[in-house]
Amino acid sequence: MSRSERSPLLLAGLLATSGVAHFAAPRQFDAIVPRVLPGAARAWTYASGAAELALAAGVALPRTRRAAALATAAFFVGVFPANVQMALDWRGRPAPLKAASLGRLPLQLPLVLWARGVAKGGEGRS
Template structure:
């Protein structure tokens, strides 16, 4: 199967995996929640996991794929501050962890572009 038809399902799988991880093992994600957000970091972690699962379902279904993929692109932009928070908080951690935190920052760009591509290729 060529990559293009699988691309939405791969994106849905990535979202589903991230959503399950947020719900099953929330502690590491809690630490990435920007402190300026109101409420408990755990609430934000669970909410983002639930959103990722909903987006995964939407991207997986052809009927909702375009809208869900556009929402996914917006979601990836919206969680960027958590990645910045992680990079700031981890600046004194061992080099591999620091590198992983910093490496997440530019990773958002291809994720946003991937979601937009899925939306653009979806049937209206």
Template sequence: MRRDAAGLAGLLATTGVLHFVAPKPFDGIVPRSLPGSPRTWTYLSGAAELAVAGAVAHPRTRRAGALAAAALFVAVFPANVRMAADWRHASPAKRAVAFGRLPLQAPLIAWALRVAR
């Protein structure tokens, strides 16, 4: 597997597993506007990340998986915005994490699009 694809698949798989192993932090950033339980959305997004990781890992589905990864990174941006808003008065370390995630989405999207090529 290409190294960039392996890295992307690994990142997605790790994050996907974390949604199931430690769901509480993810529950807290689910946008309130979504219907239903935040935990449901946490599990759904974790499952989506695992499915996309599998697609990126396999050469026959890599292009579609990488495009799905780019879409996923766009889709989770509102949760990152919520985290930044919620943590704006938190400790400096938490603020750095929350606000640091916002510009991180652009290189993640670019990485996924590069893998799709």
């Protein structure tokens, strides 16, 4: 299997793992739901987990890969405010946790580029 064939499956695996985590350990995700969103945090946690599972399935299937990968790129942009919320909330935590929360912020860009690359049939460099 070539690298360009593995890339979509790795992205699908990342999405699936994260999606399952939203259901298996929802409290950690509830805590980073931006408070400006209406309704219960748990509803947003489950909705985003379900979205990740659907995106994973779409990216894994060649027939739906392009559309699902573009939707994944948009999803990664859409969840960025949760990472910002986490960084703000974790300002007073011990240095390693604070660093982890801040480190998540720039990681969104490579994820968006990876998803765009999968949509284009490449490896994520666009």
